[in-house]
Amino acid sequence: MDNQNENELFNLVTEINEITYSMNARLIKEYRSLLNEDLSSKQIILMDLVKKESRLSISQLAELMNVTSSAVSQIVSKLEREKYLLRTINPNNRREIIVQLDERGHHYYSKEEEINKEIVNRFYSRLKMEEVIQLRDILVKLNNVVEEELSREEMRGE
Structure with a gap:
């Protein structure tokens, strides 16, 4: 170029x-x-991961967030006290703590979905369907390029 x-x-x-x-x-x-809601970005990221997978262990969360299990436990403890998350012991491995959304966590994501629907109705609906599809396709293509390039770098050990 x-x-x-x-x-x-x-x-x-x-x-x-x-x-x-x-x-x-x-x-x-x-x-x-x-x-x-008065949630920090780390708390929201952690809750997003739990919502996406529906249930994760503390160690899985730590790995996904690239932080220590202790750091995850601290965030989870605060969110558990406020009823956003629920911790339970894995019956198949009693040493493993499983994290799931609790009552307020489910409510948070219900509200977020309502807001997203309003954004779609208020703004995206003013675009033609073909334009929205084209926007999605371009973003998917760009995301694939980024993932391929970063995977290639990881394989080379960069």
């Missing part, structure tokens, strides 16, 4: 990133208050 094309690509990607950041920041500002 020559310098002119490289600069043009860089400028386009910079513009895309700024637009995406600005849009997401406005949506978060508009809708975060509706969730009315």
